[in-house]
Amino acid sequence: MRVVCLSGGVGGAKLARGLHDVLAPGELTVIGNVGDDLEVLGLHVSPDLDSILYALTSLNDEERGWGRGDETWRTLESAKAWGGEGWFLLGDLDLGLHLVRTQALRDGETLSAVTARLTERAGLATRLVPATDDPLRTQVVTPDGPFSFQEWFVARQHRDEVDQVLYEGAYAARPAAGVLDAIRRAELLVFAPSNPYVSIGPILAVDAIRATIAAQGVRCVAVSPLIGGRAVKGPLDRMLTRMSGGTTPAHVADCYKGLIDALVIDRADAPGEAPVPLVVTDTLMVDRDVARRLAETVLEATR
Numbered sequence: 001m002r003v004v005c006l007s008g009g010v011g012g013a014k015l016a017r018g019l020h021d022v023l024a025p026g027e028l029t030v031i032g033n034v035g036d037d038l039e040v041l042g043l044h045v046s047p048d049l050d051s052i053l054y055a056l057t058s059l060n061d062e063e064r065g066w067g068r069g070d071e072t073w074r075t076l077e078s079a080k081a082w083g084g085e086g087w088f089l090l091g092d093l094d095l096g097l098h099l100v101r102t103q104a105l106r107d108g109e110t111l112s113a114v115t116a117r118l119t120e121r122a123g124l125a126t127r128l129v130p131a132t133d134d135p136l137r138t139q140v141v142t143p144d145g146p147f148s149f150q151e152w153f154v155a156r157q158h159r160d161e162v163d164q165v166l167y168e169g170a171y172a173a174r175p176a177a178g179v180l181d182a183i184r185r186a187e188l189l190v191f192a193p194s195n196p197y198v199s200i201g202p203i204l205a206v207d208a209i210r211a212t213i214a215a216q217g218v219r220c221v222a223v224s225p226l227i228g229g230r231a232v233k234g235p236l237d238r239m240l241t242r243m244s245g246g247t248t249p250a251h252v253a254d255c256y257k258g259l260i261d262a263l264v265i266d267r268a269d270a271p272g273e274a275p276v277p278l279v280v281t282d283t284l285m286v287d288r289d290v291a292r293r294l295a296e297t298v299l300e301a302t303r
């Protein structure tokens with residue numbers, strides 16, 4: 001079955017790996033969020049694409065959820081000692097990827113082209129495509145003013161409440177090569193258990209992507225990132241409460257109004273009510289087997 005999965009980092013990357021494990025080689029395309037991309041120490045960093053790439057290649061750090069396993073931090077320590085910025089943690093192994101990508105971008109390659117090259121080099125049959133090659137950056141508007149995504153998320157440890165999320169550049173952003181084609185050819189669309197505002201939202205903020213999904217006749221299934229109304233990690237529960245009035249399955253489903261046909265929720269959120277049918281299962285992906293089982297449930301939710 002040809003599947004397209006829209007994904008942010010951490011939680012989304014785990015489901016992407018589950019789908020990659022249970023589908024036949026070449027059946028999965030993952031469309032990754034680029035709204036939280038940034039430049040650190042002169043290097044272009046695409047945290048969500050990298051979380052997905054590392055998860056698919058088993059190079060990821062399972063505990064942290066981002067970056068490489070067996071990481072060391074000597075280069076960053078050295079940069080800091082020389083007065084360089086050290087607020088965004090880039091490990092020695094991770095830096096290798098940022099160097100290669102940044103050089104390619106400076107040489108005029110697109111983000112999607114260099115991402116395709118990296119996945120090919122890793123021997124992956126699954127395709128990983130950034131939503132857009134154009135600059136699209138997430139901004140959060142807080143009572144203390146607007147912040148870029150990573151300034152709020154990492155530097156300020158997402159302690160500020162969020163009143164609004166903006167997708168800077170989205171109006172002019174075009175889908176990266178292959179994105180619309182993959183959606184049109186898909187037999188199932190999946191929204192990974194990522195933050196609807198800051199992970200899936202920036203992908204859907206590209207007009208042509210949202211319109212193509214809305215017009216696509218196949219099933220579209222979202223997996224809720226909440227368990228018992230709480231975020232597994234991160235600020236989503238606070239964001240939903242403040243911006244949408246609650247953290248029930250209905251509030252999650254509402255983020256994807258007009259797009260999804262079913263919502264997969266955790267047993268801790270059942271029984272729930274929502275404007276779309278709910279599929280109840282275990283959604284906390286504590287290991288690769290649970291991620292595989294969740295992926296199978298998502299695939300079965302379409303039958």
Ligand code: FO1
Pocket residue numbers: 008009010036045046047048050051066067087088089090094150153154199
């Ligand atoms: N998250 C943090 O909380 N602190 C960090 O210093 C940090 C560094 C980092 C470096 C590379 C990378 O790929 C991800 C990194 N993340 C870090 C995670 C990232 O900020 C977020 O998890 C995603 O952007 C949200 O999906």
